[in-house]
Amino acid sequence: MPIEADLKALWITLKLAAIATAVLLLLGAPLAWWLARTQWRLKFVVETAVALPLVLPPTVLGFYLLILLGPRGPVGGPLESLGIGHLAFTFTGLVVGSVLYSLPFVVQPLQNAFAGVGRRPLEAAATLRASPLDRFLTVAIPLARPGVLTAAVLGFAHTLGEFGVVLMIGGNIPGKTQVLSIAIYDHVEMLEYSRAHWLAGGMLALSFLLLLSVYGLNRRVTGMQP
Amino acid sequence: MTIEARFRLTRGDFTLDASLTIPSCGVTAVFGPSGCGKTTLLRAVAGLERDPGGRLSVSGDTWHDSACFVPTHRRAVGFVFQEASLFSHLTVRGNLAYGFKRVPPGERRVSFSEAVELLGVQPLLNRNPAELSGGERQRVAIARALLASPRLLLLDEPLTGLDAASKTEILPFLERLHEELRIPVIYVSHHFDEIARLADYLVLMDAGRVVAAGPLAELLRRLDLPLAHAPDAESIVETTVAGHDEVYGLTTLGFPAGRFTVPRVDLPVGRGVRVRVLARDVSLTLQRQSGTSILNIFPATIREMSAGFEAQTTIVLDMGQGVSMLARVTRKSAAALNLAPGSRVFAQVKSVALLGPAATSAVRRVTPDTADPNPSRGGGGREAGAGPR
Numbered sequence: 001m002p003i004e005a006d007l008k009a010l011w012i013t014l015k016l017a018a019i020a021t022a023v024l025l026l027l028g029a030p031l032a033w034w035l036a037r038t039q040w041r042l043k044f045v046v047e048t049a050v051a052l053p054l055v056l057p058p059t060v061l062g063f064y065l066l067i068l069l070g071p072r073g074p075v076g077g078p079l080e081s082l083g084i085g086h087l088a089f090t091f092t093g094l095v096v097g098s099v100l101y102s103l104p105f106v107v108q109p110l111q112n113a114f115a116g117v118g119r120r121p122l123e124a125a126a127t128l129r130a131s132p133l134d135r136f137l138t139v140a141i142p143l144a145r146p147g148v149l150t151a152a153v154l155g156f157a158h159t160l161g162e163f164g165v166v167l168m169i170g171g172n173i174p175g176k177t178q179v180l181s182i183a184i185y186d187h188v189e190m191l192e193y194s195r196a197h198w199l200a201g202g203m204l205a206l207s208f209l210l211l212l213s214v215y216g217l218n219r220r221v222t223g224m225q226p
Numbered sequence: 227m228t229i230e231a232r233f234r235l236t237r238g239d240f241t242l243d244a245s246l247t248i249p250s251c252g253v254t255a256v257f258g259p260s261g262c263g264k265t266t267l268l269r270a271v272a273g274l275e276r277d278p279g280g281r282l283s284v285s286g287d288t289w290h291d292s293a294c295f296v297p298t299h300r301r302a303v304g305f306v307f308q309e310a311s312l313f314s315h316l317t318v319r320g321n322l323a324y325g326f327k328r329v330p331p332g333e334r335r336v337s338f339s340e341a342v343e344l345l346g347v348q349p350l351l352n353r354n355p356a357e358l359s360g361g362e363r364q365r366v367a368i369a370r371a372l373l374a375s376p377r378l379l380l381l382d383e384p385l386t387g388l389d390a391a392s393k394t395e396i397l398p399f400l401e402r403l404h405e406e407l408r409i410p411v412i413y414v415s416h417h418f419d420e421i422a423r424l425a426d427y428l429v430l431m432d433a434g435r436v437v438a439a440g441p442l443a444e445l446l447r448r449l450d451l452p453l454a455h456a457p458d459a460e461s462i463v464e465t466t467v468a469g470h471d472e473v474y475g476l477t478t479l480g481f482p483a484g485r486f487t488v489p490r491v492d493l494p495v496g497r498g499v500r501v502r503v504l505a506r507d508v509s510l511t512l513q514r515q516s517g518t519s520i521l522n523i524f525p526a527t528i529r530e531m532s533a534g535f536e537a538q539t540t541i542v543l544d545m546g547q548g549v550s551m552l553a554r555v556t557r558k559s560a561a562a563l564n565l566a567p568g569s570r571v572f573a574q575v576k577s578v579a580l581l582g583p584a585a586t587s588a589v590r591r592v593t594p595d596t597a598d599p600n601p602s603r604g605g606g607g608r609e610a611g612a613g614p615r
Contacts (some may be wrong), residue, residue, distance in 0.1 A: 075257075120311045124307065124313070126273075126299045126325070127303055127380075128299075128371075129299050129329060134328075142315040
């Protein structure tokens with residue numbers, strides 16, 4: 001049976017994934033919307049930057065985040081002097097890292113879904129007196145529903161499974177920044193295979209169920225987006 | 227009150243350079259070949275295309291000039307696209323309510339039930355757009371546009387892409403719209419039969435420019451425009467049902483310069499009916515023929531004749547009381563009769579087609595499922611040949 005420390009790690013993992021997903025959707029949706037509709041010729045530069053975490057070793061991202069958010073970093077320093085405190089080895093730091101790391105998994109399905117909606121339904125909504133924000137919320141989002149669902153689940157699942165970024169920026173502080181993937185690693189290092197089994201098996205089942213629900217729900221609506 | 231517009235915009239290698247003033251009442255048709263800029267013009271009126279140098283004012287309100295650009299959602303336009311563009315995530319009822327609930331209750335000009343009744347969409351309310359036929363979808367789209375209480379209704383070829391049966395299904399609804407609501411309509415089409423039935427005012431476009439604009443009946447008889455030279459050039463006459471002859475099964479339709487006698491139509495006396503007379507169905511004689519089977523014969527004066535070397539010449543006839551009509555005769559006959567502007571003649575009208583509401587009920591009754599042999603002109607009226615020839 002998993003002990004209390006393991007349950008703590010599970011709780012932190014789920015909390016991190018939920019918060020990161022919420023932030024990802026709030027930031028990712030406008031970004032994806034803009035990318036899907038802009039005619040700007042340098043848009044590909046933004047797309048490249050968003051896609052970077054797909055190819056970057058997580059430790060590289062984590063390393064730079066640690067420097068950036070640490071007590072003497074260009075972001076952590078000012079935060080420290082404002083009395084808020086730097087973000088290295090904190091839960092907030094984990095959220096920042098997770099959001100950046102999972103960004104492409106949220107933005108790309110959303111962008112494809114928004115592009116698939118096309119201009120016409122939005123033009124129709126405009127002639128029916130809907131303001132731009134109104135059109136986005138009542139036409140674009142519902143029509144892009146499969147993409148939104150895919151984005152949310154991929155963002156959540158990807159955050160659940162991350163390791164390198166979390167280890168670099170969050171450290172491995174049990175009860176504070178220790179997440180499930182790192183707890184499994186610790187157990188294996190200490191040859192506590194049965195406890196590792198509990199956590200690893202649970203992760204496997206959870207991830208499978210999550211993806212199953214996306215594919216199952218989207219099957220009726222359209223094909224998978226990413 | 228008028229709608230004044232001035233647009234100059236370039237999209238790819240197409241340039242729209244249009245300037246026009248149209249009445250802000252009744253149906254204005256914009257007619258021209260595909261790709262002449264009709265749709266772009268309509269989109270610019272709706273604010274869906276933005277032209278930095280454009281100007282647009284509707285009944286005195288400026289929607290667009292150098293200082294302001296009212297965005298589409300504040301323009302109070304209804305727009306019906308060529309494809310219905312219903313929201314697939316909403317039911318028919320949800321689609322209809324979308325614009326309706328965004329209009330403050332005090333500003334609503336059309337009630338929900340009124341639009342539902344007018345377009346006959348009651349049985350469709352709980353269906354999804356994907357389950358509707360093309361004609362049903364377009365009716366829902368029109369009702370949806372009306373429920374946004376537009377001050378100006380823009381229809382972009384709403385019948386294109388529909389089969390003949392769906393067209394015959396929708397045209398009557400458009401006619402009721404015309405009769406029952408006082409919302410000005412701009413109707414874009416490249417099918418003249420729809421325009422002949424619906425329009426009061428006509429804007430002719432070609433290659434991004436406005437060629438001519440004016441009342442429909444007037445533009446039809448202008449010899450400097452292509453309409454009067456088309457193989458089926460026609461005249462439009464507004465008539466009212468004057469009486470029925472039960473013995474011979476005939477109906478008389480009065481117009482300012484006389485009466486047409488046509489086969490019996492089931493319409494009450496006093497009802498307005500628009501009729502179409504093809505130029506090639508009007509022949510001319512110098513004396514009133516007595517031994518003829520043709521019932522519709524009117525005295526007229528030749529006002530104008532087309533020049534040219536074709537076999538036929540198109541003649542504009544002045545029937546008196548401001549009515550004019552086109553006739554088409556061979557140049558040989560014109561020379562033999564010594565026809566010239568000012569000549570007094572008799573016009574023999576061989577056939578009159580009823581357009582508008584009368585034709586609708588007639589078409590439905592006589593041929594309930596009209597297969598349209600000639601999509602560019604068919605589906606319009608019922609040829610009511612007056613008497614044996």
